[in-house]
Amino acid sequence: MGGPTIFCVLFLGRDREYARKIWLDEGVYIMKIKLFAIAALAAFATACASTPEPVADPIPEPQPTRPAEPAQPTGPTAGSVDHFVQTAGDRVFFGYDRHDLSSEARAVLRDQAAWLMTYSDARITIAGNCDERGTREYNLALGARRANAARDYLISQGVDPSRITTTSFGKERPICRQSNEQCWATNRNAITEITSGYTN
Amino acid sequence: MIRLLASILTLVAALAAPIAAHAQEPLRVDITEGNLDPLPLALPDFIAVDEEFAERGADITRVITNDLASSGLFAPIDQSAYIEDIENIDLRPRFSDWRVINASALLVGRITEQDDGRLLVAFRLWDTRLETQMLGVQYVTAPENWRRVAHKVADAVYQRLTGEEGYFDTRIVYVAEGRGVDGEPLHQLAWMDQDGANPSFLTDRSYMALLPNFSPSAQEITYVSFLEGQATTYLYDLETGRQEALFASGGRGAATQIDPDGQSLSARFSPDGSQLAVSVETRNGHDIHMFDLRTRELTRLTQHPADDVEPSFSPDGERIVFSSSRGGGSQLYTMNADGTDVQRITFGEGRYTTPVWSPRGDLIAFTKQSNGRFLLGVVRADGSGIERILFEGYYVDTPAWSPNGRVLLFTRGEPRTNGTRYEIWSIDLAGFNLRRLATGGMASDPAWSPLID
Numbered sequence: 001m002g003g004p005t006i007f008c009v010l011f012l013g014r015d016r017e018y019a020r021k022i023w024l025d026e027g028v029y030i031m032k033i034k035l036f037a038i039a040a041l042a043a044f045a046t047a048c049a050s051t052p053e054p055v056a057d058p059i060p061e062p063q064p065t066r067p068a069e070p071a072q073p074t075g076p077t078a079g080s081v082d083h084f085v086q087t088a089g090d091r092v093f094f095g096y097d098r099h100d101l102s103s104e105a106r107a108v109l110r111d112q113a114a115w116l117m118t119y120s121d122a123r124i125t126i127a128g129n130c131d132e133r134g135t136r137e138y139n140l141a142l143g144a145r146r147a148n149a150a151r152d153y154l155i156s157q158g159v160d161p162s163r164i165t166t167t168s169f170g171k172e173r174p175i176c177r178q179s180n181e182q183c184w185a186t187n188r189n190a191i192t193e194i195t196s197g198y199t200n
Numbered sequence: 201m202i203r204l205l206a207s208i209l210t211l212v213a214a215l216a217a218p219i220a221a222h223a224q225e226p227l228r229v230d231i232t233e234g235n236l237d238p239l240p241l242a243l244p245d246f247i248a249v250d251e252e253f254a255e256r257g258a259d260i261t262r263v264i265t266n267d268l269a270s271s272g273l274f275a276p277i278d279q280s281a282y283i284e285d286i287e288n289i290d291l292r293p294r295f296s297d298w299r300v301i302n303a304s305a306l307l308v309g310r311i312t313e314q315d316d317g318r319l320l321v322a323f324r325l326w327d328t329r330l331e332t333q334m335l336g337v338q339y340v341t342a343p344e345n346w347r348r349v350a351h352k353v354a355d356a357v358y359q360r361l362t363g364e365e366g367y368f369d370t371r372i373v374y375v376a377e378g379r380g381v382d383g384e385p386l387h388q389l390a391w392m393d394q395d396g397a398n399p400s401f402l403t404d405r406s407y408m409a410l411l412p413n414f415s416p417s418a419q420e421i422t423y424v425s426f427l428e429g430q431a432t433t434y435l436y437d438l439e440t441g442r443q444e445a446l447f448a449s450g451g452r453g454a455a456t457q458i459d460p461d462g463q464s465l466s467a468r469f470s471p472d473g474s475q476l477a478v479s480v481e482t483r484n485g486h487d488i489h490m491f492d493l494r495t496r497e498l499t500r501l502t503q504h505p506a507d508d509v510e511p512s513f514s515p516d517g518e519r520i521v522f523s524s525s526r527g528g529g530s531q532l533y534t535m536n537a538d539g540t541d542v543q544r545i546t547f548g549e550g551r552y553t554t555p556v557w558s559p560r561g562d563l564i565a566f567t568k569q570s571n572g573r574f575l576l577g578v579v580r581a582d583g584s585g586i587e588r589i590l591f592e593g594y595y596v597d598t599p600a601w602s603p604n605g606r607v608l609l610f611t612r613g614e615p616r617t618n619g620t621r622y623e624i625w626s627i628d629l630a631g632f633n634l635r636r637l638a639t640g641g642m643a644s645d646p647a648w649s650p651l652i653d
Binding site: 097125132133134135136137138140141142144145165166167168169170172173174177178179 | 385387410411424429430431461463465466479481485486507509510523530551553554567569572594595596597598611613615617618619620644645
């Protein structure tokens, strides 16, 4: 009789913790988790009200690399920034202290190149970013290497170099602020931003 | 408003000692080793001749006391223990009253308002055991500059008792870090007195500013500005507030080899102030360049495909230390100021970055990453001997020397639930006297001005 009630309290507490952590992050990543958390809460509120012996499923780990599926059945406008983010993906990730492209990164960049070949008015800035496990100037240089690696691959896929600018923010623009490897991995990236020539 | 660093003090005269000094073993503070036995020092409030400056006398003594205590070399004795009430600094103190409370030295002072409205600040430093005057000096200054006079007195006491120049009448430029309304990171240049007083911002929050360095005259700084969207070396005139990008995209003249889309990073002045050493991104990675501030010519000094960053001059201007990934992981190298005779000076495991040449010339401070930790260390400039680690923590960056080469400021980061917290800390060359610098909030990238004349 008391079992399910206690379980629900514990679970809600844990769920709140998830929601709080995620609130510290940014962008699409957050939105997805928030939606998930709300859905999970709703599901368990129902479960607690009606089911005597609920079974807890572990909450899946968030996937930071790809954006969330659109909430509406209609997708983003073709040629828009959202369209680019969802069809190609706007970022690639790097290993610790590395600036070489993984096969996953190359796949994302091929999709970016294909999108850019289709929407040929679009211009981009690629920003290289680093985790906080390096000193400031070192990371500014490393971030530039990451941005250049992404740029050079896009050029190799046929994108006109004049459409691309690069920059490096070193470790100064973290997506994730916690001090752990998962967070650092998220912050080691090159992010492609469409700066002009896109559809609103 | 920009506070000028120009000289505002007049050294009037050395005060004649009331008595002749005996030639015996003088009082001396050893600062070469870790000092675990700081010198006990008595500092009664400076006497104010005019009633309206009564508070100021105590203020000046408080600043001097704080300066000397912060060095870790002196142990100011609490005023409540004092027996003799100093009423006239031109009379010999009752030395036995000071010896009995264990004061090895006694600093007494007096402030007087002159007819022209300026303050005359006089002080005497006594050796209580030899019963001799070690120092007697007076300064004249505008009343609002009382803090600088206090720092000057502290510098004089430090120099007399240690044999080395002080570093208290100095400014520190740094990056004030914070978060904007939407949680976005803010990095603004700020500067303040060495003891944290008189802080003010040099840049606004609309763009990121990083890695400042003082010119030898302390009239200018270089820094890395993101005003144009990416890291660009800037020169900032502290007197006029005027600033300029040194290498506009695309470069010009000798700078044509610069990647038009490349960044330029932290620049350090040559000791004579005529040139800057700076890492600029070329089509071939980052290379060390020399920028002549008169001819505006940029000369490339390194050509390696690996990244060469973080150059710093030796105090004689002959050589430059920098960090480079040319050997795989980042290590430290020195070369002549024309780029010849490159020598590797670190060989340990881990990643060595942020080399800064000591003003004394013999040592180079660095950050080292090893086994997930960050270490602050020093190594001999010629690479001989073993490196000495002064501090180890979660994050260490941007060491900066005091003008006398005895103290290092550095960025220290510690993990917090809402992100790493960055602060500026100081430690002495012996690895003692770890202290947090009195910045208002989060801070990083300290640079120490030379002593102000």
